[in-house]
Amino acid sequence: MYKRYIIIPILLLITSLSAFGQATIQFIPELYGRNVDGLFKCTIINPSQGQSVNLSIVVKERSAGTVCIIKTQLFNIIQGANPLPFSAARSASLQFSNNSIGRLSSANHTFPEGDYEYCYTLTYLRSDLLPVEQCFDYTLAPFAELHLTDPYDKDKICDKRPLLTWQPLLPGIPGSAYQLVLAEIKSGQNATEALNYNLAVINQSNIISPVLPYPSIARELEKGKTYAWQVTAYKDQTILNRSEVWSFTVDCQDSVKKVVDDGYRDIEDLSKGNYYIATGILKFAVVNPYQAQDLKYTITSLNEPDKKIKRLPKLKLQSGLNQINIDITSMGSFSAGDNYLLKVWLPNGMVKSLRFIYVEVK
Numbered sequence: 205m206y207k208r209y210i211i212i213p214i215l216l217l218i219t220s221l222s223a224f225g226q227a228t229i230q231f232i233p234e235l236y237g238r239n240v241d242g243l244f245k246c247t248i249i250n251p252s253q254g255q256s257v258n259l260s261i262v263v264k265e266r267s268a269g270t271v272c273i274i275k276t277q278l279f280n281i282i283q284g285a286n287p288l289p290f291s292a293a294r295s296a297s298l299q300f301s302n303n304s305i306g307r308l309s310s311a312n313h314t315f316p317e318g319d320y321e322y323c324y325t326l327t328y329l330r331s332d333l334l335p336v337e338q339c340f341d342y343t344l345a346p347f348a349e350l351h352l353t354d355p356y357d358k359d360k361i362c363d364k365r366p367l368l369t370w371q372p373l374l375p376g377i378p379g380s381a382y383q384l385v386l387a388e389i390k391s392g393q394n395a396t397e398a399l400n401y402n403l404a405v406i407n408q409s410n411i412i413s414p415v416l417p418y419p420s421i422a423r424e425l426e427k428g429k430t431y432a433w434q435v436t437a438y439k440d441q442t443i444l445n446r447s448e449v450w451s452f453t454v455d456c457q458d459s460v461k462k463v464v465d466d467g468y469r470d471i472e473d474l475s476k477g478n479y480y481i482a483t484g485i486l487k488f489a490v491v492n493p494y495q496a497q498d499l500k501y502t503i504t505s506l507n508e509p510d511k512k513i514k515r516l517p518k519l520k521l522q523s524g525l526n527q528i529n530i531d532i533t534s535m536g537s538f539s540a541g542d543n544y545l546l547k548v549w550l551p552n553g554m555v556k557s558l559r560f561i562y563v564e565v566k
Contacts, residue, residue, distance in 0.1 A: 213422050224371060226336050227482040228279065229324045234377055235343035235439055237322055240313040243274060244293040246324060248286040255281050256329040257402070259288065266319040268305040274298050319343050348374040350437055350447040353545070357448075360455035364425045365418035367543055369506055369559070372414040380444060382411040386433040395432035396448045405431065413509040425454045471548055471556050482560045486530040492551045493519045499528070500549040506559070508543040521551065538562045541560055 219526040236242030243261050279292040300310035309315055309450040323339040351371045354362050373380055382537065386406040389398040406422050414435075418424075425431060430453045437445040471488045490499070499519040505511045515535045519528060530546075532538050544557040 226333055227337045231340050233322055233340045235442060237342050238315060243286050246288055248281050250281045250283055250286060253283055257326050259283055260325045262323045266307050269304045271306050271309055272300045275330055304438040316343060317345055322332045336427055345375050347445045350445045351445050352450045353557060355452040357450040359452045361452055364454060367372045367506060368416045370414050370435045377439055377444060380437055382437045383409040384416050386431055389430045389432050394449045398432040415506045415509055427454050429454055481563050482565045484533040488534060490493055490526045490527050492526055494551045496522050502547045504545050508547055513537045540564045
């Protein structure tokens with residue numbers, strides 16, 4: 205009896221020491237699980253002395269099964285953090301399954317939308333250490349287009365220090381940021397050439413929210429000149445998405461549309477402008493050719509994108525012409541002089557956005 209109780213702790217100690225010597229694998233599926241090349245961007249954390257190992261990667265999709273299998277040749281890891289060597293990735297064997305997703309992925313080495321499992325197995329050569337397997341799950345959804353919103357493409361604005369806004373990265377990736385580049389378009393250039401070859405007026409990275417107040421250190425834009433701009437979403441050194449290149453011209457025709465009468469202007473007309481001043485009440489007209497329904501809309505702060513606008517009133521669209529009043533003063537969520545974005549989903553499925561400045565009623 206006593207010998208049994210002595211042997212068991214010894215076996216547990218041996219198992220514990222063996223586990224301590226095993227490596228762990230770090231992989232970020234939401235960032236690198238979108239294509240085959242990204243699978244190689246893993247890191248092996250080795251707590252023990254150097255080892256010779258090989259790595260296999262199996263990608264499965266919940267409905268289709270195995271999508272692809274990757275196997276590397278032997279390579280060496282040292283103590284500490286080990287990115288997968290380029291030589292191991294380059295010489296790895298790659299086999300795609302003969303199912304719908306496997307065939308589709310083999311064409312462009314990109315994984316389509318689906319529920320994926322990425323399993324990494326590290327096998328040691330000439331070692332008592334057992335193979336290490338780690339699996340990572342991720343529901344992969346394609347990124348929505350990264351749309352610029354204001355200034356609008358080929359718009360004419362008066363503001364020489366405009367507020368630059370765009371739609372956020374969807375789906376969101378924790379830790380991602382934006383880079384915005386703006387450059388003057390010279391004679392004979394198109395917008396893309398201007399961004400590639402001209403000295404940037406603005407080249408700002410590490411933007412957390414989808415809005416950039418014109419930087420105070422940047423020189424103001426010049427009347428009569430046309431500018432190109434583009435936004436890139438990235439994390440670390442990986443580009444996640446990139447917008448189209450838009451352009452606008454600084455033309456000192458007043459682009460601020462101020463509501464000074466009791467008339468209602470069509471939301472189609474208002475959405476084409478740069479912005480207007482809302483003194484207490486937002487007023488616009490919508491034609492609804494369908495049956496009565498709720499108006500779907502949101503209001504977001506461009507100065508404070510994380511701030512939630514509370515107590516938005518429920519509005520009903522009647523069939524025919526609707527004259528909409530949104531009393532924003534009564535909500536208590538608006539700050540004088542701040543910029544806001546109204547987004548309205550029209551009955552025909554189109555979405556219209558209207559940027560406005562809130563001014564308190566005096």
